[in-house]
Amino acid sequence: MNWKFSYAIGFHPWEDTDQEFSQSLASLLEREEEGRAPPYGRALDVGSGSAIWGIELAKRGWDVTGVELVDKALERGRERIQNAGVEMKLLKGDVTRLSETEVGTGFRLILDTGTFHDFDTDQQKGMARSIDALAAKDATVILLCWPRRIRPLIRGVSREEIEAAFTGWRITDVEPSFFKLPPPLEWVLRPDEHWYRLQRA
DSSP: OOOHHHHHHHHOHHHGHHHHHHHHHHHHHHHHHTTOOOOOOOOOEEEEETTTHHHHHHHHHHEEEEOOHHHHHHHHHHHHHHTTTTOEEEEOOTSGGGGGTTSSSEEEEEESSHHHHHHHHHHHHHHHHHHHEEEEEEEEEEEEESSSSSSSSSSBOOOHHHHHTTTEEEEEEEOOOOOOOOTTTHHHHHOOEEEEEEEEO
16 A cells, blocks of 8 residues: 555545454553553554554553654654653654664564555565564564455455564464444455464564
């Protein structure tokens, strides 16, 4: 998908999520936070868009850094952060070369709500290598992925492609996200997104 064009024309339906989707993510985050008290540690919001989910992480007590490449999304994100009154660092950068963005290291949680699954194989491996280099030893990666199938706009990804990119990591959980789109997008794109939770092998 051409994310720059999408934000330029105001087409970003992935920002209009419902309660069921939000709760599916909240349930995953609760597992990472269980038995602990905030602050929970460093979290990286990869391909953060306009920072919707990074803001939610910050509200929960995470020290959040977001990385996004599209200027329009960054503008929207910074405005959202200010309006939400939370602390969140939002940087411009390529998520396949995170070391060039100087995001730092020691991230206990890495969240991607729909970037990895639109990349080709080389980009996927670049993103995974970048994450591996900056993740803490006990880190968790949470990926939101559409399945690999022929459709317009979104490439999608298979479990095997995730495993091939994230060598040294293992998939511990795969759960539905309950993400929905308004018709006719729902009929054309046939979303069937799942959350993939990964930890170091």
